[in-house]
Amino acid sequence: MVTSDGFETLAIHAGQEPDQVTGAVVPPVYQVSTYKQDGVGGRRGGYEYSRTANPTRTALEECLAALEGGTRAFAFASGMAAEDCLLRAVCRPGDHVLIPGDAYGGTYRLFARVLSEWGVTHTAVPLADLDAVRDELAARQVRLVWAETPTNPLLGIADLRALAEAAHGGGALLVVDNTFASPYLQRPLQVGADAVVHSTTKYLGGHSDVVGGAAVVTDPRLAEKLAFLHNATGAIAGPFDAWLTLRGIKTLAVRMDRHCANAARVADMLAGHPAVAEVFYPGLPAHPGHKVAAAQMRAFGGMVSFRVLAGPDAAVEVCGRTRLFTLGESLGGVESLIEHPARMTHASVAGSALEVPADLIRLSVGIEDCDDLLEDLRQALS
């Protein structure tokens, strides 16, 4: 691969040269734990044991590094494992972290209930409010700013370039959870972020058939720390999971184009629907982050949230009435999903500052025929 290759080319070819021995066009599933050594220490291609490295996982890691424009990527058993490993690489007891006001529930739980026990503290800040972020950075020493944009489930937008400048000005690192946008829509490392994490379970995998995570960095020292911990703590992606994720990535660009087009039409329909109180979609001109999103994203993503005028009970009922939108957690697959964040994905933040409205519904808009999707939502809302 050459660095000037376009995104779609990298998605299909980076890390995936045809197999040297057989010519297999896609990387085989190296379902193997250990490798024959040619004499003690004589490792072929650097492989000795599959926790440390496995060729199928290497292919995925090289592809992810290319897509995000980083130097190294690490593939994990889940998005949470990637977050945990990155935070252990960077944070020490006594460190303080800024997290988004509506962080992913699992990320919030990691800070509130796991890292807190190890002396890492956090403050939730609305990252769309740069002055609030700068005030927090001025008020105390902060180790890192953890950003999501668009956020989950309220689709808030943060200005990544400005956040990176603010974080670095305060001596902090910027880490971006790029799960909702995917590298096709935005590449945080290119605008100053120090690390990107992913739940590859979502858009990168794209078919609701595999759980995985990734961390991507540029700084070689941070890469070394991550490589050490990845191997030392061992929450790696298995070979078949890595293979499924790679297969999904090949079609990321075409899938995202359709996700974005369908979501834009769904958001427009909902914005004009009498049963809907408020729609959250960064592609709507009235969205407070619309201008920033238009500047930093290729398109506005496949996630749409909305509030039901008739209240929380009605929202729960709507979630039970759709035919095509499947009631379920997760997102980013080819099939459309619907869920009630307050009772499902965000139940773990109930009672905290991150609590979400009880009349809110979140959609992961899939790549089905959009007319069918619109019809399904109309009948569920009627």
Ligand SMILES: *Cc1c(COP(=O)(O)O)cnc(C)c1O
């Ligand atoms: C799903 C998700 C995660 C966690 O990833 P898992 O693969 O479920 O462990 C982290 N961040 C965001 C934004 C997510 O949607």
